Amino acid sequence: GKRWIGPAVFKVGLVSHKSFQTVKLSIALCLAALVSMGPEAAATPLGPSEDPIALNVVIAPLGDSDPSARRRAFDAVASLGPAALPAVTEELARLRRKPSTPTSTLLKKSRTDDPVEGLLARSGDVAATALTWIGLARALSHMATTPAVRVLVAMAADLNGALRPELSRQVRALGDRAVPALLEARLNPSRDVRTFATSMLETLEKRAASDTVQTKSSAVLADVLRAYGLLRDLDALAIVLSFANADRTPVRLAARDAVASYGPDATGKLRESLVSLTGKQAPETWSAVELRKALFDAYDEVRLHEVVALLDDGLAKQREGKLDEAAAMFDRVLARQPLLDRRREMVVGYVGYAESLESQDLVAALSIYRKALRLDPQGDRAKGIEASIAYLEGRALEDRGLVDPEPYRRAGAMGYGRAEDAVARFEQRTRERTTLMERLAVAAGVLTLLISAGVLLRRKAAE
Secondary structure (H helix, E strand, O other), rough: HHHHHHHHHHHHHHHOOOHHHHHHHHHHHHHHHHHHHHHHOOOOOHHHHHHHHHHHHHHHHHHHOOOHHHHHHHHHHHHHHHHHHHHHHHHHHHHHHHOOHHHHHHHOOOOOOOOHHHHHOOOOOOHHHHHHHHHHHHHHHHHHHHHHHHHHOOOOOOOOOHHHHHHHHHHHHHHHHHHHHHEEEEEEOHHHHHHHHHHHHHOOOOOHHHHHHOOOOHHHHHHHHHHHHHHHOHHHHHHHHHOOOOHHHHHHHHHHHHHHHHHHHHHHHHHHHHHHHOOOOOOOOOHHHHHHHHHHHHHHHHHHHHHHHHHHHEEEEEEEEOOOHHHHHHHHHHHHHOHHHHHHHHHHHHHHHHHOOEEEEEEEEHHHHHHHHHHHHOOOOOOHHHHHHHHHHHHHHHHHOOOOOOHHHHHHHHHHHHHHHHHHHHHHHHHHHHHHHHHHHHHHHHHHHHHHHHHHHHHHHHH
């Protein structure tokens, strides 16, 4: 109960009182409740994204006289998730309005591989403020999203640079995930932030555009490409354009958005790429928009040619009755082009393959039926697929020994023939169990009467 009662009590305390004085009293009471619950409650996220006061409450014990309370509070701040980003940003703005010299002086004196232990050993407002800055920096690093890292990198201009050692540690730990925000920081009005970002890109060995796109994460790569679009970095344009025909949809869309951000500056490279791909010169009067559309259409035609050929091969296997091979080819098609216009043509093959698996592998059959339904949720076959899914869900429950006729009833309502037999079987079992229980009850009653009669006879005999 501790993991949810604490946050629940806290929220109720905040929202159920109107007057300011009562809210203050409510916060104090909730703080006392949370402290009494121990470390588990302190580590529970309190949803500060919706209520900045909640973040204040998490931070408040950093100034507590008890070192263990300060430790729990710091760990709670440092483990905040992405939903807390608005509250963290607001708290940083509040901290920036406070005098910075005492805090920056203390942080510079505490420069070690990890100043937190030393700060936790101290009490007082300055130490609490220093812990708040570091805790928020670690929270942003823990979130590990590009919006969060943007805020983290911008902290390089705070406290006269006293936070930079801590920020450097967090950026190195983030690795590739920090690169998009570091690139965007080139546009930051603060020279300190720009210098810090350049230095960290050097540290991460991301010196050139060809280095920054070396990542396994599609999300990070997409953010890197958008960052170049924001910068309109002509040195990176060729790299960005090379991803405009990527198989991975998020990457391809990000690259195309980035190219569009370059505007007329991309005209020469677009014209050159179009000639290289099609062997034809575009009219000199074409604008960057027209060149971009022609190039991307040509890219789509080339990329989809291979995918469509694979789809046609799968449909041929389907007609030959080789449903397992057809399904394997369809899987490859969807991996490369999940939103292919012709994806509905795969539904029949998937359904046939799922039907063939029902008696062998119930779980696999269910998975394939669901895939087929996602491909065409409003199609002519959708209702039949939903019925098959409901029926197999009933079978899966039955195989696990769970008695629930509801999935069969749903399947029957959608016209699934075998479902009626299953429902009838369940009802027969229910009647049999009811009859058996009634017989057992009667037998138990008779046995009770016999025992009672025997006891009475023994008593009379004894008398």
